[in-house]
Amino acid sequence: MAKPLLTDERWEGIAPLLPAEPPKPKGGRPRVSNRAALTGILFVLRTGIPWEMLRHELGCGSGMTCWRRLRDWQQAGVWHRLHQVLLDRLGARDQIDWSRASLDSATVRANGGAKPPAAIRRIAANRARSAMVWSPPQASRSPSGARRRT
Numbered sequence: 001m002a003k004p005l006l007t008d009e010r011w012e013g014i015a016p017l018l019p020a021e022p023p024k025p026k027g028g029r030p031r032v033s034n035r036a037a038l039t040g041i042l043f044v045l046r047t048g049i050p051w052e053m054l055r056h057e058l059g060c061g062s063g064m065t066c067w068r069r070l071r072d073w074q075q076a077g078v079w080h081r082l083h084q085v086l087l088d089r090l091g092a093r094d095q096i097d098w099s100r101a102s103l104d105s106a107t108v109r110a111n112g113g114a115k116p117p118a119a120i121r122r123i124a125a126n127r128a129r130s131a132m133v134w135s136p137p138q139a140s141r142s143p144s145g146a147r148r149r150t
Contacts, residue, residue: 005042011035017085019076032061032069040066 018034040060044051051063060066073079090096 005046006035006039011038013085014038014082017078017081018073019078032065034069036060037066037069041070 015034021031021034024031036059040054040058040063043049043058043060044054044063044066051067054060054063054066056062087096
């Protein structure tokens with residue numbers, strides 16, 4: 001038997017982070033369970049197959065259903081919260097190797113960093129004419145300036 005993509009232990013850690021199922025006032029088809037959708041997402045991400053190639057026979061719903069659930073969970077901040085929970089658990093077990101950690105300015109705000117430069121004040125006496133208003137003198141096509149008639 002193949003090893004499951006989503007063990008019961010992992011599911012118990014992830015399930016509380018997922019948003020509640022939205023209400024269906026008009027009824028409709030039963031929703032694919034969050035666990036089945038997450039299994040489908042993991043299958044696609046692990047194998048690299050296109051979403052539309054995910055088969056219903058796997059019990060995960062369609063590829064489009066899994067993709068929509070992935071999108072909705074991303075917008076709800078599920079993956080960020082899951083990352084924080086994972087880091088907290090690893091930190092509590094002292095399993096994070098801080099010698100390999102790095103920070104950059106894109107992820108950490110610099111307190112008291114450089115102030116933005118002040119706006120440059122315009123001097124009224126030195127204002128140049130706008131290039132949009134200025135136009136060159138009209139040029140003629142013939143060297144003598146007169147047009148030939150035929």
